[in-house]
Amino acid sequence: MMGRADETWPGSNKDGETPMKDMRSRASLSPVSSAGGSASSTSVSPDSVSPGPVPAGPETPGSESPATAADGGGAGKGADGGPLPVIDFGKFKPTRSSLRARKRKNLIMTALIVLSFLVALIPLVSVLWVSLVNGVERLNLDFLTHNMSGVVGGNPTATGGYGGILHAIIGTLEVTLGAMVISIPIGVMCAVYLVEYSHGGRLARAISLLVDVMSGIPSIVAGLFAFSMFATLVGPGTVNGFSGSVALSLLMIPTVVKTSEDMLAVVPNDLREAAYALGVTQQRTITRIVLRTALPGIVSGTILAIARVIGETAPLLIASGFIATTNPNLFSGRMTTLPVYVYNEYSEGLAVCGPGAASGCLTDIRMQRAWAAALVLILIVLLLNLLGRLISRIFSVQEAK
Amino acid sequence: MGQRIDINHLNVYYGDFLAVQDINMKIQANKVTAFIGPSGCGKSTVLRTLDRMHEITPGAHVEGQVLLEGRDLYGPDVDPVEVRRDVGMVFQRANPFPTMSIRENVLAGIRLNKKHIPKSDADDLVEWALRGANLWKEVKDRLDKPGIGLSGGQQQRLCIARAVAVHPQVLLMDEPCSALDPISTLAVEDLINELKQDYTIVIVTHNMQQAARVSDYTAFFNLKAVGQPGHLVEMNDTTTIFSNPQEEDTERYISGRFG
Ligand SMILES: Nc1ncnc2c1ncn2[C@@H]1O[C@H](COP(=O)(O)OP(=O)(O)OP(=O)(O)O)[C@@H](O)[C@H]1O
Ligand SMILES: [Mg+2]
Numbered sequence: 197m198m199g200r201a202d203e204t205w206p207g208s209n210k211d212g213e214t215p216m217k218d219m220r221s222r223a224s225l226s227p228v229s230s231a232g233g234s235a236s237s238t239s240v241s242p243d244s245v246s247p248g249p250v251p252a253g254p255e256t257p258g259s260e261s262p263a264t265a266a267d268g269g270g271a272g273k274g275a276d277g278g279p280l281p282v283i284d285f286g287k288f289k290p291t292r293s294s295l296r297a298r299k300r301k302n303l304i305m306t307a308l309i310v311l312s313f314l315v316a317l318i319p320l321v322s323v324l325w326v327s328l329v330n331g332v333e334r335l336n337l338d339f340l341t342h343n344m345s346g347v348v349g350g351n352p353t354a355t356g357g358y359g360g361i362l363h364a365i366i367g368t369l370e371v372t373l374g375a376m377v378i379s380i381p382i383g384v385m386c387a388v389y390l391v392e393y394s395h396g397g398r399l400a401r402a403i404s405l406l407v408d409v410m411s412g413i414p415s416i417v418a419g420l421f422a423f424s425m426f427a428t429l430v431g432p433g434t435v436n437g438f439s440g441s442v443a444l445s446l447l448m449i450p451t452v453v454k455t456s457e458d459m460l461a462v463v464p465n466d467l468r469e470a471a472y473a474l475g476v477t478q479q480r481t482i483t484r485i486v487l488r489t490a491l492p493g494i495v496s497g498t499i500l501a502i503a504r505v506i507g508e509t510a511p512l513l514i515a516s517g518f519i520a521t522t523n524p525n526l527f528s529g530r531m532t533t534l535p536v537y538v539y540n541e542y543s544e545g546l547a548v549c550g551p552g553a554a555s556g557c558l559t560d561i562r563m564q565r566a567w568a569a570a571l572v573l574i575l576i577v578l579l580l581n582l583l584g585r586l587i588s589r590i591f592s593v594q595e596a597k
Numbered sequence: 598m599g600q601r602i603d604i605n606h607l608n609v610y611y612g613d614f615l616a617v618q619d620i621n622m623k624i625q626a627n628k629v630t631a632f633i634g635p636s637g638c639g640k641s642t643v644l645r646t647l648d649r650m651h652e653i654t655p656g657a658h659v660e661g662q663v664l665l666e667g668r669d670l671y672g673p674d675v676d677p678v679e680v681r682r683d684v685g686m687v688f689q690r691a692n693p694f695p696t697m698s699i700r701e702n703v704l705a706g707i708r709l710n711k712k713h714i715p716k717s718d719a720d721d722l723v724e725w726a727l728r729g730a731n732l733w734k735e736v737k738d739r740l741d742k743p744g745i746g747l748s749g750g751q752q753q754r755l756c757i758a759r760a761v762a763v764h765p766q767v768l769l770m771d772e773p774c775s776a777l778d779p780i781s782t783l784a785v786e787d788l789i790n791e792l793k794q795d796y797t798i799v800i801v802t803h804n805m806q807q808a809a810r811v812s813d814y815t816a817f818f819n820l821k822a823v824g825q826p827g828h829l830v831e832m833n834d835t836t837t838i839f840s841n842p843q844e845e846d847t848e849r850y851i852s853g854r855f856g
Contacts, residue, residue, distance in 0.1 A: 473760070476678070485694060
C-alpha cells in the first residue's frame, strides 16, 4: 500500500475521475456550494463568477465546459473558477525507507534527549549533595536562633554553639519582601499596560526594549545604582536593607514584566469580549477577569524571579552591607543577608585557635557556617517554590475539556 | 420588554478599510431578526456595532446612526459600557469565564459591575436565568462546579443565561449554534423563540433553515467583491425573503446557487 505514487491516490482512477476533480470538490468549502446541490457545476463555470486574481494560464480557454474539466484530466478549476496547479500528491507520501529512517532518527533523538537531561542533572544533583553533606553538620537549632555577636575566632559561644544566621535569615526575608513589594506592582502594571492598553504603540515598543536591556544589567551595577541613589536622596554612605531591596527589584522587574506579559497575552480574547459584552468596564475586566485568569502563571513567574534574586550577593554587599548583630529594621542600619553572610564567612578563611583557645575551638568553623547558611538559602528557595506551586494550584484555571 | 433599533446610513470602518457601507434597517422590538449572507460581508461587523463592541478593535469606528428606541447609541454623551448593559451579546464560541463556577458565571454581569446582591436574590436570579436559558434542570445540582466543565451546548446556554441575567433589552447572537450539535441547536432555537417575549433578538447565522425556523425578519447582506465593502441587499419578513425575494442575489444565495 505504502508505495509508489500511482498506487496511493485514494479512490483514484476507479471511475475515470482525476485527482483534480477530487480535490476541487473538496476545495469548495464555501457555504454556498455546500448548501446547494449544484455546487460543482457553478464552481467550474467561469462565466458565472468573477475571475479571481489567479493568473489565467494558456490551458484555460474561457469556454471550457464542466465536462471537459472533469474528464480531460489535468487542468481542474478552483472554487473561484481559476485554474488549479496540477499536483502529484503521491510524491508527498512517506515511503517505506523514509519511515525506517524516521524510526531510526526518532531512536537517536530520544537517546540524545535523555542523555542531555542526565548531563543537566549532574551539576544540580551534585550541588545539592555537596551542600547537604557540608551544611548539615553545623545546621542545628542553635545555628538558626543566634546571630554572630560574641563570636570570637573558632571558640564556642556561651550557649555552646558557634554563632548563627538568625540575623541573615531575617535580613534575606525582609530585603526580598521589600524587593517583591516594589517590583511586583510595577512589573504587573507594566505588563498590563503593554498587553491591554498600548496596542503596540511607540511607547510600548520603547518599554519592551528598555525591559530587555534591563534584564541584561549586571547585578553589581544594580547594587551601585541603589547605593548611589540612596547616597543622593538620603545622604552619602547610606547603607540599609531597603537599599538592597531597590537593587534587587531592578533585577526582578524585567522578569516579572516578561512573564506577566506572556501570561496576560495568552488569556483568550473571548473572555475580554464576554466581559465587555456584559457591560463591565475595562478596568474591572482587567482586574477581575484578565488578571484573575492569568494569576497562576504570574505567581509562578514571580516566584522564579524571586528565586533568581534571593541569592544575589554583590548588590547586597554594596547596598545593605554586613553586620554581626540582628537588625530587624529594613529602613535603617546595615543588614546581613544569607548570601553576603556566606561570602563573608568564606572570605575570612581559617579561624585561629591559639594556645589560649577554648577546648572546642574549630579552625574550619567558618567554612562550616558558610555551608550551613548556603543550605538554608537553598531550602528557602525550595520552600518558596513549593509555596508558589501551592498558590498556583489554588488559583488554577481548570482546563477546558 | 424589547426595544427597537433603527440603523441609519451606517458605515463601519476598520482603520481606513470600509467594511460595510450605508446600512439602513429597522429592527422590530420583540421580534427575531436574522442576518444572513456570505462570509466576509459584514454581518458580524454590523451586529457588533449594535452594542458598540466593535470599538474594542483598535481603529474601528462608525459613521451614521444607530437608534435604540430613538436614542442614538453613538451620541456624544453615550457611554459604551452603558450601551452594553442594555444590549447583550452571545458569541459564536461559548466563552464562560474559566475561573468561575456555573453560578458565578450567571452572576458575573452583576458582580463584575460591583453591584452587591443579597444571597437569596442571587439564588433567585441564578435560577431565573438558568431556567430562561433552558439549562436549570441539567445543572441545578452542580451550580458550584466550574462553568467550563459543561458540554459545548450547555456552555453556550450558560452564556445565554449570563447574558440575560443582566436583563438587557436586546440580545445579539453571532452564530450561536455554529459549534453545536443538532440537539443543542434545537434547544437554543427553542430558547430564542421563548426569549423574544422579553427581548429583541438579532441573530447571525449561516444556516438557512435556522434563519427560516427562528426568525421573523431576515436581512441579506452581500459584498460586490473581495475588498469591497459589504452592504444590505434586502430585508423583509422571513417568509417573503425565502419564498419571494425581491432581489436576484438574494434568491441565488438562499437557493444555494451563489457564486
Ligand atoms: N478586526 C478586524 N480588523 C480588520 N478587518 C476586519 C476585522 N474584522 C472583520 N474585518 C473585515 O470586515 C469585513 C467583514 O467581516 P465580518 O467579520 O463582519 O464578516 P461576516 O459577515 O461576519 O463573515 P462570517 O460569516 O465569515 O463571520 C471582512 O472583510 C473582514 O476582513
Ligand atoms: Mg461573522
